[in-house]
Amino acid sequence: MxxxxxxxxxxxxxxxxxxxxxxxxxxxxxxxxxxxxxxxxxxxxxxxxxxxxxxxxxxxxxxxxxxxxxxxxxxxxxxxxxxxxxxxxxxxxxxxxxxxxxxxxxxxxxxxxxxxxxxxxxxxxxxxxxxxxxxxxxxxxxxxxxxxxxxxxxxxxxxxxxxxxxxxxxxxxxxxVLLAYDTRCAVCTLKHGSLLDAAHIVPDTEVLGVPTTPNGLALCKIHHAAYDQNMLGITPDYRVEIAVDVMAEVDGPMLRHGIQEMHGRELTLPRRRADHPDRALLAWRWERFRR
Ligand SMILES: [Zn+2]
Incomplete structure (x- = not known):
């Protein structure tokens, strides 16, 4: 028809x-x-x-x-x-x-x-x-x-x-979340919307894991997966840390430039303060990264 x-x-x-x-x-x-x-x-x-x-x-x-x-x-x-x-x-x-x-x-x-x-x-x-x-x-x-x-x-x-x-x-x-972050990865500033996700800070399986912008981070696919795998952590004061064992690995350019070099970077935040990641939620997640 x-x-x-x-x-x-x-x-x-x-x-x-x-x-x-x-x-x-x-x-x-x-x-x-x-x-x-x-x-x-x-x-x-x-x-x-x-x-x-x-x-x-x-x-x-x-x-x-x-x-x-x-x-x-x-x-x-x-x-x-x-x-x-x-x-x-x-x-x-x-x-x-x-x-x-x-x-x-x-x-x-x-x-x-x-x-x-x-x-x-x-x-x-x-x-x-x-x-x-x-x-x-x-x-x-x-x-x-x-x-x-x-x-x-x-x-x-x-x-x-x-x-x-x-x-x-x-x-x-x-x-x-993507619009709040101007369609940029908060960790590496990659600007391709097709390669970006909205990551939950507190997962949506938890009571605190609501789908609001302060519980979200715009992350590229690789940084989203690394965050969910606890290879990459984000401190409550918006700094990126890479897990100790991942820092010690030796591999190709994706590991070196894409992950290890992110260690110590400041997050790129949304322009509107109301959209910034909630520090209490980041702290909840940070505890689990450090275990
Ligand atoms: Zn990224």
């Missing part, structure tokens, strides 16, 4: 751009998108729901994030997306409802910071709750076949929450 193929091409392009940037797209890239010689903005200039003419169902929705978790999200791990104000059965709401029938995949954008969008896709509109004026958006096709999603059993609920963490919270965390 033509519409499904068009969506696939748009999503492929988004995936490639997001990958190159570090997991996000700039508003301007999305507004100036062209395909087959014509303009097809992927987001709306002013509205959260994007319904291009000629498509049966909504193409993209934007959810603004106010905290580490999405404001449209409830504790059930599913997304409750508010109707566009006005008539529930016309305008933008009509093509959202059509998406339930057509099963067309949508793109969800989390707007993390002004002008920056984290794509989460494909997502599906699976239900309509007129009494609360929201659509239910699932991050996985499986939810289309689970019946009434308000009565998920315990295992389905756990699955929904785990999925939200992987598909929604982790990408959003990466965007927030």
């Amino acid at each position: 033509v519409e499904a193929a068009l969506r696939t091409r748009i999503m492929d392009w988004i995936r490639i751009r997001a990958e190159a940037n570090g997991g996000f797209l700039h508003r301007q890239e999305l507004l100036s998108f062209r395909i087959d010689g014509r303009d097809l903005p992927i987001i709306d200039f002013s509205r959260g729901i994007r319904n291009p003419a000629g498509l049966s169902s909504t193409l993209a929705i934007v959810a603004s994030a106010t905290g580490p978790y999405d404001d449209t999200e409830s504790k059930d791990g599913l997304l409750h997306y508010a109707y566009r104000s006005g008539d529930a059965f016309s305008g933008d709401n009509r093509k959202m409802r059509a998406a339930i029938e057509t099963g067309m995949p949508l793109i969800l954008f989390r707007k993390e910071v002004a002008n920056y969008y984290t794509p989460v896709m494909p997502v599906y509109v699976v239900d309509d709750y007129p009494e609360e004026r929201t659509f239910l958006v699932a991050l996985d096709e499986a939810f289309r076949y689970m019946g009434d999603l308000r009565d998920l059993d315990v295992r389905q609920r756990e699955y929904a929450i785990r999925l939200a963490k992987q598909r929604l919270h982790q990408p959003a965390f990466r965007t927030r």
Whole structure:
């Protein structure tokens, strides 16, 4: 089907751009998108729901994030997306409802910071709750076949929450942290978004391990892995230390320049003080590095 193929091409392009940037797209890239010689903005200039003419169902929705978790999200791990104000059965709401029938995949954008969008896709509109004026958006096709999603059993609920963490919270965390650090590794200042991760200072398996910028560090892939392996530590006063045994090793240029020469460096911090790594969280992690 033509519409499904068009969506696939748009999503492929988004995936490639997001990958190159570090997991996000700039508003301007999305507004100036062209395909087959014509303009097809992927987001709306002013509205959260994007319904291009000629498509049966909504193409993209934007959810603004106010905290580490999405404001449209409830504790059930599913997304409750508010109707566009006005008539529930016309305008933008009509093509959202059509998406339930057509099963067309949508793109969800989390707007993390002004002008920056984290794509989460494909997502599906699976239900309509007129009494609360929201659509239910699932991050996985499986939810289309689970019946009434308000009565998920315990295992389905756990699955929904785990999925939200992987598909929604982790990408959003990466965007927030990378942007805070101007898309640079805090240890070596490497500036390629595609080679950068958001590392948790306190891992997300711990109670303190929340997906907030002060619990994050923008690190290149090698320094992220070295940090997680305790080959590289960061002191609560923002200094890099390399483990004693790693300092004693003799190997090629990656070990020497990429790791050993980082010993004693000062972290490159975000410009905004509120985004700086939390010293108490660094201390928690530093204790585990020194063991
Ligand atoms: Zn690095």
